[in-house]
Amino acid sequence: MDDSAKRLLQRFMRRIPTQMLKTTLEKWSRLTVAQQKSLDFTQSKWALTEALLDICEENKWTTKHISELEMIYVIDNPNQGMWHAFQLMDPEDDAHSVELTQFKEQFKSHLSELIRHVSVKIKKHTDEAVWIRIAWGDSYSRPNHLKPTYVVHYLQTPYVFVTSLTSKQKPLLSQALVLSTRHHAIKDANLSGKKFTAIRDLLMRQYQQAFPTKYPSPLKEKNQTVSNPLIEREQAGPAANRLQMACEAFGDGMLPQLQSAVYKLETKFRDQTNKTMTEREESFRCVVKFASTNLLESLRDCASSGIASTPVTPLLSSIPLKGRNYFVITDNSPGPSSQMHQKTDG
Amino acid sequence: MSLLKPFSKLPGLNTANILLVESEEQFQQSLADALVEETAVTVNVRLAKSLPLPMENEESRPRIDLVVFIINLTSELSFQSAEASLKYLDPGYFLGKVCFMVTNARKASAPTERLDAVRKLAASLHCPLLFAEDQTPDGVANATERLLTILKVSAGLVPMATALYLSNLTRCTVPPDIDQPSFD
């Protein structure tokens, strides 16, 4: 067992919480029953690491095997690190028929054409997600397994989710992805966050959206609490209306746990009470960041409680609608009646 | 603009009707639940976020005997909303049928200026100003008790007492030095 494999295992052991170790090792399914039994999970992490190192030594396992273990852990616990979403553009005609084996081969061969030392591991998760672990090296050094990039892609969809990617590696990965998924280009989707599941669900539309229907909406039924006949809400109608609009803008029920959204505003300061500033040529520069444990639910509550006016401004409803959480806002034209305009950053 | 009028409808028998106005719609619900528990009289509670009240409820709405503005001192919006709602009340209400109830007054984040502003407002309208604790059941019970006392009088259910008389005794006053700077 070489040094890098050892360090990889040590680092993995530092990262994983002890209570998760057992199930992860079981999923790895490389340990024999006897070996599995020999591990005492009540022991300290340090002792467990030593025991595992011994087993690895015995079986002559290499970084290949250890990185497999790491991958299993990451797939099961994807909400770590910073995830960025990318969008594949202009699909070719056969983009829809790309299947896994073909994609695997293509991706590996394209990437290794671009860079000599690279180690790629591809694994398909039960929810059809293709997980790719890339350990990068450069022309002189062997792949560094301690800083792998993880890429998740659902075949036939235009979205790719990436974590721990440096700007140097980005063009390489982009090219390999574009070629192997039969697309022409890839762009930044301006969505990032710590929770992988949140940004995935948002882009894949795997959350409950509310739409206007002519049937009595389940929203109303849900909120009809049995109340005392002596108590009457005077503004129950407007309140229900606000809730409906809030749900239409941000979604219904449990929402993806997006934690932040950033707006860079470079718009003119317009305030009827402040002539000096309104007449000023330059735009008013500021950055606004919204943060919450669940941003969409917070914003929905803002709208339904009336703190945010309804109908919800397109600026806020763009988060779920466009699946983005980074916006640069500029005025369309310098004219007085210019509209707010959203522009992607380059 | 439709004004809410105190005497446009006939009173019900042994009934008192109270309107709780709170922009945050938090405390009013627990207060309402406690208020309707009253057994001596039938208490009808109407809840509103702000005034004016919707026209379509005009028919079903009983005569409102007491209007309570609940103001959360930690929120500027709460005060502004209450202030804006006042103009939709008939002047007749200010003869003892309006009171202000302030919550979160003990929180350090509540600026003293805001409390001063509420006090000035209450004093200028000759209304009583009540302080309530909205987080604890005890606080809710206390606030309910005090509201019921005023409500019964303003609904004319207490012999020998009128709303105007009570409000003369309980209305908020402003200390004469409220605007004096402390130093500097």
Next chain:
Amino acid sequence: MEGASTRGVLSHLSLLEVQARSRKTQPQQRSRVKELKAEAEALMIQRDKLKAEIQTHERLQKLRMSMDKQCPREQEEEEEMDEDSEDSQLLRLMARHTHLKDLLHAHHLIGGYDIIKTHQGKGVCVSVATSYEGVCLDTYNLEIDLKPKLRISRHNVPPFIPLNSLAEQSNMQTNIRAFLDTLSRHLNAFAGRKQQLKLLKEQHKSVEVMESNVLCSILVLMLTVPREKTAVLCTLDYTDHTRCLPTRVHFDCEDKELPDSPEWKKNCHLLMETPVHTALLTMKKMGNIV
């Protein structure tokens, strides 16, 4: 009489003669008046006819209005019938006829989709329901802005259904129905394939799903031949995304001759023509697979 002085007496006389002659034709003119009178009468009759028509039309319109307004409350309408019942009944029938015609037209336009107005008529929300074998599955919604041109503003169609290219291909601007039909076919087929896969996983524990994707357009199954216990890799390709049935079925086996055997050729046909979970059931009954 300037002319007389310049042209002479004779010419003046002849002029007078012509005038005198023309005075004789007056009785003829009288008949012309008669003609005109008759014409006026005819026009008057026509006017009255038109007036009556307008009136009928107006009443029809009124009836239609009330009909549109209180569609579900038809009994009430009958109560307010006029005295000349025959006439009004006819009118009612006519109104109903136009009403139904309009409805039919609207229904034809939207192709029977559940559709409602949003944003005070500035947009519509279309629901596309999916079902498979009589089981109602997911409903998908599209919010469409009407002005300045049709634009899908919000939807919950999964990203692997190429919504925008479908809208472009089927010319949504001019033919919304064709677009909705195509979309509905895509969605129903997807829902059907997904449901098949779900049923397959539930009903056939012995069949291992080796590969599938989110669009359910590829399915690789591991089948086992009972006696020999040989494994057969069965690949189903659903290239036509508007259908629930595969466009290609392919078997891979160590036993190279097996896929060409008449039995497995039959299986191949079966899989091409019946939903995968029922086809497998038949194959199991025939004893071809475990």
Next chain:
Amino acid sequence: MERQHNSVVRTPLNSVVVQRRSKSKSYRQSYRSCLGAASRLGLTPALTARRLNTSRRAPKSHNITDKVDPEQLTLLLKTEWKLSYVTPLYQFRHTQLKSYSRQLSAFIAAEKQQGLAVDAEGSQSSFRVSFSVVQGMTETADDAETVLIQIHSKPMFAKQDDPQKLVWSGWLACINGNPDYLSSLSKDFICLPLFGSSGPEVLTTLVKSWFQQMFDCCFGPLEISHTSLQWLVALWTNCHTESNIQHLRMIWTLPVTPPLQITYTVDAQDAWELWSSVRKDPEEESEGGEEVEEGGSIDLKEVMRFMQGLKNHFYRHFRLDLSAGSLQQVSTALGSAKYSGRIKVSSDGKNCSQSFSQDTFLLTHTRKDKCCTNIFFLSF
């Protein structure tokens, strides 16, 4: 209110217990009233003797480095201090600081040995406490000199000859104390009402309990109110021409579920231009008969206009009313202040200084070139 204090002073000496209790109570009342908190009783106007200012003197050039040793000043900068209020200290003597150092060291050591306090950082090592006076950190003659307390300790795994590291520091200060109040106190009491601490909470607790035992005083948390934070926003922005504030950052929390935090960062130059646009005309000011000082004074109305301008700009984009929430934190390159009572004064130069006081909290900042200090008065 003075009468109240006098009555305390006149309490017969033999009833020590009674005196103590009433003293601390009346002090709290007086302190609370200093904070304007007594007015929260609403219906008891008699207690509201002191209120917040609606106008302040504009930042005045003031060279604090003339009075205070720059080296000592640097100890107070760039650290985030957790603020508390302290009731007057009984029998505290500035001349006894050496002995206090020894006593507090011994006290901490004893407490640690009892195992009452758990501290991973050097539970074995001895603590060296030093009390020192920061000369000149006062504004009026009545103010008691600021006392700085530092605790040094050796890390657990340090070698024998390693130097001790600073693990905790704190100070007690009184600057611009209300002379009426100060003179109403008995001679036995020293008033150092503002306490700032930085370091492990365990040590803060120990230091506080030692003070409580030694000088019969009480500590309480000191939050920075919404209005004070708004003052800071304006005062810091006002300073931009003299010293680049780099950005103006405000953090709001909105009471929704889950709570929403909004960080609003404004470009320094744009913030300053907005600020100057809401300042009232100097001429208009003099017409009003106000004192015409150089720099003029800043009015609370201007501060409110500034905040409203910022909020309006925000609302125009997001249609979300920040007034519904509460301002939690403000910061610029000059420093930061949090609602929870944590403040920090940073600086880009050596000559920056800061001072603290009971009613007045002075944040000072010096420009490198001119070596003059701006003092911001900010009362709680």
